Amino acid sequence: MLTLKKGASRVFIYFLEIFVIVISVFPILWVIMSAFKTNGEILSDPLALPTSVSFDVFIHLFENYNFPQYFLNSLLAAGVSTIVSLLFFAMGGYVLAKYRFPGRTLLFVLFTVTLLVPAHSKTQPIFRLIMNLGLYDNLWGVTLVYLSTGMAMSIFILRAGFMSIPKSLDEAAIVDGAGFMRVFWSINLPLARGALATAGILMFLNNWNEYYFASLLTMSDSQRTLPIALSYFTSEFSYNYTQLFAALTIVVLPGIILYIFAQEQVQVSMASTGIKG
Amino acid sequence: MKKKGIKPGHISNTHWEKKNYKWIYLFLLPTTVIFLMFYLVPIVQVFVTSFTQWDGFNDPVFNGLTNYQNLFTSSSFLISLKNLLLWSLIAMFLHVGFGTLMAFILYQRKRGWKVTRAVFMIPNVISAAAWAMIYRFFFNNDFGILNSIIRKFNPDFEVQWFFSSPWAFWAVTFTWLFYAVIVTLLVLGDLMNIPQELNEAAVIDGAKGWQTIRYIQLPLCRNAIATGVIASITSRITMYEQISLTTAGGPGNDTMSLPILLVNAVTDYRYGYANAIGVLMFVIGLIMMGIINKAFRMNESDY
């Protein structure tokens, strides 16, 4: 009876795991697969496998667009902004989670309602700001804007992460004579790795894919990022899905590879510190 | 690593905070600066111009509550509110519920849990446009995956999932329902921070598996779950592409949403009206946050 129950729950667990893997991996596989099909094949038989493998589209794309440059630009804009803003938001999320002080609720609310600011109302103020800073048509302008984009979600995630770290650890460290910085840097930050990884990965992926501000704030080819290249293929009256999916693959795949690489790093470092309490 | 025997008395705590106000505000400074640079002007502008008629370029003209009156007499708007409420409930129970369930399943660390956790994030990489396209193909009546399967059992089956009542609402819901990786990671993070002794103590006390979950683990994930609910509901308030690229709010007004109305207003250069919708999105978001904060007692720490 017990083993049967155990078996049933195991089946249930594996079923859900497989379900999640399928719904997560299928779309991206479909995109990659479609890059190798003709337009007609994609539209009339979207599920069929490609009849032949041809890299012509990719060759066309690489010959006509400076993808390595776009790639480096994307890496720079998304990478720097993620690292810097992760530190900033970790500091903010930490004190919001662990300390009581005047204005705490107000600040938390302000930081999180940023998620609800309509995009159209941000366009003009941000454009003016970047112009005034002399960063128009400059990748650093885009990077600066990316500092702001993940604010609400990161504060959510990091605050929750810091909240789940037992306060008794802080108190023990304080008794041992640790100062504010050390309690943050040596106790809380390492223990919040999971939340940091989640927030960081999420911000990185979002910024990696962001294209509206990237295209609005740059103009010359040398400052363009990958997703802008993608939007070249979605203009009105373009119907070449093969190219679109090939471009999508070129944009999305490096993002995923970087993500898996980073995920591995985070897991390794998590395993090396036994933080089971 | 963990010292026992120190009472976490409130008095010493407050003292420690007072002593460190300087640090606390210093830590908040960078986030606050970013907020002031990028969000203050837009937020103020949205609120102020929601009481005006404004084309976005020429000077706004004050028109009192006209925008709000127009909104509350528009049937599309009222249906949007109803849809938002329904989607919020679905997000709260089913979406967050599924995310939490996955967290507990991954917490069992059965084979493949790391892979599952890793790939669950991948859908976040795909742009909304491609996403909508994938689901248009999935739900397509003629050759879509779903109907192809159903026709194996019922050859005469015909449903335009995105374009007929009442299916469209559920088809749109389906495009985000199971993508709950943020909730899963939040809850999983909390689960992994539960001191091992607590779980062991429960087992010694004779608690069965689900009892441990119900009385020890679930309550300790309260904050993560609440955060997940807030994050999920705010995403529902701002949900745009999933709808505009599939049903555009139809059929009729079945899947109408506030962001669709907002973007339509911007398309027509009615920034005052658009911003009135923006204000209501703020208000709804704040109310929901308040309710969830209270319901989950979010400000109380567990340890």
Added chain:
Amino acid sequence: MKKKQFLAALLAGLMLVSTGCGASSNGGGSSSGGEGSGGDSGEITITIPSYKTGENVGAVFFEPQVERFNEQYEGTYHIELENVTEDVFNDQMKQLAQQNALPPLVQGGDKEWLRTVVFPNGMAYDISDWLADNPDIEALMLDDAVEYCTEDDGAIYSVPLATVRPTGFFYNSAMWDVADQDLSAMTMDEFIELIGDQQIAFSTAENAWVSALFLTALIADEDGGVDLLNSGIEEKITDLSQPQIVSAVEKLQSLLQNNASANSIGAAYPDAANAFMSSQASIIANGPWMSTDFEETNSANWSNGFDGANVRASLFPGQVGIAQTQNYGEWWISAEATEEERECALAFIEFIYTPEELEAYLLAEGGDAPNLEYSENFVTQQGETQVLADLAADTTEDTVFAPCILDVIPSSVGTSDLSRLLPSLADGTLTAEEFCAQLTTAAQEATAE
């Protein structure tokens, strides 16, 4: 602390990359581009952002045209193109205008924005004097266009068009053999009867482009329909329950129910285009620029036995061509442009209005230049592209021009409400009256004070 090392390495790497990028970025310069670049060579260079670049359909003609200009004026003028994506282009121009940083020569821009913001606020350069000095160019321009572009005070900001591209429809003569009949000379009822059970590629998603063209043609066919459509140019139509529209919608509903190709409901433009180019539909409404899709070079996108050589074109029954002549042109010059930049910009405009360039444009993208006397060479070449020849033969003095319905209703109704309601019209959930009533509600809400 592997993670820290990793992050440090990543950061260092990024810094290296960034310094490299920074160094190479100076070439781009500010948007008002190349102000100082006249310099030693004496060549005036202007940089203009354009969406007709790269993968855009317009690039096929436009990029080589700029090349030709640069060749012809080598040493004097030079135009540098920046690739801007279409969906951000208008936003970017709006923002640059607010910061007084417009490029010297501006392509297009949102009509409503030009009319209410740019032109009244003196952001554009008045070309009326220049036009007066170049009567041969003015003579080429469409009378309607010149009239529309002339402001109350006589200023002309937008360069009026010299060409009109009436939109009709294409059909696959291998599937529907009616090439011997003059379809545009028929009445709409005769035409619908002739269609029989042929399939039409409709689209209902996005702005329902293909369906909207048919709806326009159906409205134009009603009594007073053309006047109704034209009335929307000055002031958007908000009463969409007028009898002509209801009657046209009824016919559209019948077409959607009986003649729509299988994937029409929920179809975006690419789906409709593909239905046509895979022989699943024999009729599609679209502008003459689609002619390039039927050339052999595009055969990779054909399937199921489709052959571009079989495609014929026609204007709509009742000799209706969908086009709006009372409109702004494609180009205008920024008021901020320096004298040198303006000189270069005007030289470019002069260049694209030469008969050779206009003819090249018509050959590439279709259309008609009513005030231009065509060269013999042009006539033979146009004859070689079957669909363009078909359209040219249909475009006569009797052609009735009507603006597309999407341009005469509030924008949001076209971009959002049509696609929201069309599927319900197609499956019969909504009657034509109900459909029109809902559109009217949407249109009135979209224009409320």
